Amino acid sequence: xxxxxxxxxxxxxxxxxxxxxxxxxxxxxxxxxxxxxxxxxxxxxxxxxxxxxxxxxxxxxxxxxxxxxxxxxxxxxxxxxxxxxxxxxxxxxxxxxxxxxxxxxxxxxxxxxxxxxxxxxxxxxxxxxxxxxxxxxxxxxxxxxxxxxxxxxxxxxxxxxxxxxxxxxxxxxxxxxxxxxxxxxxxxxxxxxxxxxxxxxxxxxxxxxxxxxxxxxxxxxxxxxxxxxxxxxxxxxxx
Amino acid sequence: xxxxxxxxxxxxxxxxxxxxxxxxxxxxxxxxxxxxxxxxxxxxxxxxxxxxxxxxxxxxxxxxxxxxxxxxxxxxxxxxxxxxxxxxxxxxxxxxxxxxxxxxxxxxxxxxxxxxxxxxxxxxxxxxxxxxxxxxxxxxxxxxxxxxxxxxxxxxxxxxxxxxxxxxxxxxxxxxxxxxxxxxxxxxxxxxxxxxxxxxxxxxxxxxxxxxxxxx
Numbered sequence: 026x027x028x029x030x031x032x033x034x035x036x037x038x039x040x041x042x043x044x045x046x047x048x049x050x051x052x053x054x055x056x057x058x059x060x061x062x063x064x065x066x067x068x069x070x071x072x073x074x075x076x077x078x079x080x081x082x083x084x085x086x087x088x089x090x091x092x093x094x095x096x097x098x099x100x101x102x103x104x105x106x107x108x109x110x111x112x113x114x115x116x117x118x119x120x121x122x123x124x125x126x127x128x129x130x131x132x133x134x135x136x137x138x139x140x141x142x143x144x145x146x147x148x149x150x151x152x153x154x155x156x157x158x159x160x161x162x163x164x165x166x167x168x169x170x171x172x173x174x175x176x177x178x179x180x181x182x183x184x185x186x187x188x189x190x191x192x193x194x195x196x197x198x199x200x201x202x203x204x205x206x207x208x209x210x211x212x213x214x215x216x217x218x219x220x221x222x223x224x225x226x227x228x229x230x231x232x233x234x235x236x237x238x239x240x241x242x243x244x245x246x247x248x249x250x251x252x253x254x255x256x257x258x259x260x261x262x263x264x
Numbered sequence: 265x266x267x268x269x270x271x272x273x274x275x276x277x278x279x280x281x282x283x284x285x286x287x288x289x290x291x292x293x294x295x296x297x298x299x300x301x302x303x304x305x306x307x308x309x310x311x312x313x314x315x316x317x318x319x320x321x322x323x324x325x326x327x328x329x330x331x332x333x334x335x336x337x338x339x340x341x342x343x344x345x346x347x348x349x350x351x352x353x354x355x356x357x358x359x360x361x362x363x364x365x366x367x368x369x370x371x372x373x374x375x376x377x378x379x380x381x382x383x384x385x386x387x388x389x390x391x392x393x394x395x396x397x398x399x400x401x402x403x404x405x406x407x408x409x410x411x412x413x414x415x416x417x418x419x420x421x422x423x424x425x426x427x428x429x430x431x432x433x434x435x436x437x438x439x440x441x442x443x444x445x446x447x448x449x450x451x452x453x454x455x456x457x458x459x460x461x462x463x464x465x466x467x468x469x470x471x472x473x474x475x476x477x478x479x480x
Contacts, residue, residue, distance in 0.1 A: 156283050156372050163282045169276035199318050200273055203347055204368040207276040214369075 028137045033062030035097025036139040040066050040073040046134040047120055052084040052095065054141045059083075060098045064134070064138070067099040079120045083108065083140065145211035147252045149264050161264065168263035171208045177205060179213075179250045182220065186229060186239050186246075194224035208263075216249045266290045266310035270300035270327075271345065272319045276368070287376060297322025304340055306332055311386035312379065314366070317346045325360040332361030338389055341382035381395050408458055409465040440468060441442065458459060 028043070030036040034057040036048065048066075052059040063080050065071045081102040082095035092103045103115055121134050153164035178201045185193040198221035205214035220242060223229045229239055257263050271277040274295070281291045292310055294300040297319045304313060304327070315324035328342050344362035346353060347369075357365050363385070366378055368421040404416035412420065421437070428435035442448075442464060449457040 063390070095440070152369060153279070156279065156370055157285065162285070167275055167279045167282065170278050174274055194319070196320070199347070203318070203368050204273040204275050206347060207279050209369070
């Protein structure tokens with residue numbers, strides 16, 4: 026049986042609920058990365074049902090020493106991304122090869138794949154078309170309205186982040202999130218949602234932290250806006 | 265059916281306006297909570313309102329709270345728009361007086377269904393109010409002559425008798441009685457008697473000033 030999880034924390038929780046035989050673990054993930062998840066799964070106090078589960082690292086790192094780092098963290102094996110079918114097959118048969126193949130009495134092995142969710146699309150035109158029941162003209166009009174407003178909304182949010190007023194950041198991020206969600210500008214929507222969350226926890230305006238987080242956040246916001254504007258320019262509009 | 269769409273984001277507002285118009289609603293828009301409040305408290309206020317939660321100054325929750333505080337006989341169906349999936353937030357919204365909530369981004373089928381619930385609610389409420397006023401009219405009217413019945417005239421007379429001395433104005437009470445009415449019923453039957461009663465009332469009303477109270 027195959028289970029999937031989108032980050033280390035989900036994976037850890039899943040191992041408390043079911044005994045897994047093999048985990049394919051992405052190393053770089055949001056919330057909890059693969060290294061930390063492995064450390065906790067191996068820890069017998071973590072509540073994991075099978076702390077000795079086979080963990081295979083999936084990593085995009087091509088640098089020498091990565092394999093060693095993964096093995097040192099308690100992982101059993103290593104697969105480089107992009108994953109090739111033959112290599113995956115070989116790994117699985119190596120680690121799950123107990124008993125004779127085809128033996129009916131063997132229970133089906135439990136496998137979990139832990140990888141980050143794919144990045145959201147810059148613009149998903151189906152959001153408007155679904156709601157408007159295929160009325161392309163109205164969808165284009167609304168997308169254009171959004172395109173006309175989004176520069177100002179991002180500029181206002183950028184200014185709020187630079188001012189460090191967390192209430193203002195939340196308000197403006199919320200407006201951008203709502204507008205982007207309505208029209209299907211998914212990447213900007215999630216970017217704004219992250220900013221709203223960071224403002225709510227005070228992470229963006231914490232005086233004891235260096236200003237790099239705010240600067241990085243503004244850079245990411247501008248990056249997402251530029252992707253959207255480039256898409257609109259390339260296609261002569263969003264719809 | 266008239267519906268209000270209140271959202272401070274222009275694109276979201278335009279989207280809702282277009283979608284609701286497609287579905288046959290007559291849409292009024294507002295770009296702030298203040299504007300929404302004005303529309304909802306106007307004479308020709310809509311039956312359904314879709315209110316964004318987060319709006320500057322007066323937010324959607326506060327609009328709901330204020331509308332509920334009015335205790336209207338036919339309150340609008342208030343749909344709160346939220347992108348917060350939190351159970352606590354949903355509870356806060358409903359406690360403030362919202363009838364239901366919809367989450368952003370909108371799901372076609374869900375939005376349509378939730379609006380239909382609102383439409384049904386408004387129609388049912390309107391029917392209930394119509395029935396209520398018809399029943400009230402019937403309870404206070406004499407079915408034969410269509411003037412006030414005993415119950416109604418005694419209520420009004422008590423009020424008038426209290427008011428006249430307060431305002432220092434005279435009050436006259438006249439009683440019209442038809443003598444030997446039994447003879448009419450005996451000779452022309454009850455249907456004939458009814459006609460006589462109707463004509464007597466009709467003539468009496470013509471002879472009296474319009475503001476005079478009459479009862480059967």
